[in-house]
Amino acid sequence: MNIDLTDKTAIITGSTGGIGLAIAAGLARAGARAVIVGRSPESVEAALKKLTDATGRTDIRGVVADVGTAEGCAALVAAEPETDILVNNVGIYGAQEFFDIDDAAWEEIFQVNVMSGVRLARHYARGMRDRGWGRIQFISSESALNIPTEMVHYGVSKAAVQAVARGLAKVLAGSGVTVNSILPGPTRTEGAVEMMRGLAEERGVSATEMEALFLRENRPSTLLGRFADPDEVAAMSVYIASPQASATTGAALRVEGGIVESIA
Known part of the structure; x- marks a missing residue:
């Protein structure tokens, strides 16, 4: 399968390392103009160098913004007003006893893991809809279906991400814009x-x-x-961003190694 994303712009949040960086590299190799997003100039610069060296692309752009906040989302939108592909990858996690997770921790994980994607999709989906083509992805987790006792708040936030993705896919039905969530396992x-x-x-x-x-x-x-290796997760993301995946929307696509005990 030859995936060609030439002339498409792709914004990937939380992309200075890990799964996000692997997705950015995969999309760039497929021809997309990748925009990486991170919280510090140093991390963004380092990621830009890695991607340029790895892909040979000289058109990869970087934006410094903390999209876990409303102000950071606004800064990203100001720097990159439009995109064809949006990958809501940014996320935080950490093991914590349920009874020790206070309101502030719940609020933080929702702002970063859920509201970042809500805010960015709310903006970018409009342009995609008007142009009749677009791809929105939410990086969820197998923890959304298999809530881990060691970090309940994380699992709940990832379940919310899947709900947002499914709801937005219904909002954009028939528009040429697809919305899906991807569920990695331990990576x-x-x-x-x-x-x-x-x-x-x-x-x-x-x-x-x-x-x-x-x-x-x-x-x-x-x-x-x-x-899993981050590139294995990225391969799913690149496919779902492709024109070939035009009939896949509203789906929760698992790259979790069969952890979830379900055939659905």
Whole structure:
């Protein structure tokens, strides 16, 4: 399959590392003008260099904005008023005992994981609808269907993301704009590697052994039996952004290694 996104602009939030950076690279290789978004000039500059070196593209742009806030979303919109592809990837997570998750933590995770996508989709979807073509993606998680006891607030926020995606797909029905959510499972991002390293030190095992232990203890239903690579998640994102995926909308697409015990 030859995916050609030439002349399309793609904004990917939270794209200075991990899954977001892999998606930006994949879209750029497919011909899109990628716009990466991060919270600091240093991280954005570093990501721009990585992407330029990896793809050979010289038209990749960067925006410094904290899209976990209304002000940051407004700053991104001011810098990039229109886009053809929007990937709402930015997100935060962290293990925390349910009884210790205070109102501030719930509010923060909703602002970053849910409201960032709501605000940006509210703006960019209008232009896509008017032009008759567009792709909006929300990066959810298998934790939306398999709420983890160690971070209930995260799972709830990702379930909300899927609800937003499904609702917006219905709003944009027949417009030429598709809206989907993507559900990764445990993925070997920088954050996950650091988390495994810390747990490995506590348990007195190697980081590789810790990944296997984590899956066995926390995601025992995995069929893949390993952490995914960010590029494996990015491959789904690139396809869903493509013209070939024009009949896929309102879907929750899983790249979670079979953790979710469901055939639907």
